[in-house]
Amino acid sequence: MSKFTFETTPRVICEIDGALRLGALCRELNAERVLLVSDPGLLRAGLLDAPINAMRDSGLQVTLYSDVQADPPVACTSLYN
Numbered sequence: 001m002s003k004f005t006f007e008t009t010p011r012v013i014c015e016i017d018g019a020l021r022l023g024a025l026c027r028e029l030n031a032e033r034v035l036l037v038s039d040p041g042l043l044r045a046g047l048l049d050a051p052i053n054a055m056r057d058s059g060l061q062v063t064l065y066s067d068v069q070a071d072p073p074v075a076c077t078s079l080y081n
Helices: 018-028 040-044 049-057 074-080
Strands: 033-037 061-065
Touching: 018 049, 033 049, 049 061
Parallel strands: 033 061
Antiparallel strands: none
């Protein structure tokens, strides 16, 4: 395995309707494009609508990848070839 460094976020925000602030928070980071990664269940439940709309309302280009699988099989790596 190749050597790498992983640094996670220095700030976690947890609040009622916090998703509605995502656009403004992304703009604070000078973001223009956002990749939102999720699983199909959250998408079907409608839980991504508010964050996606908040980011788009802030002028961000949002790309959604919602095919994440829990404990994916090795065969899933073929998507990256």
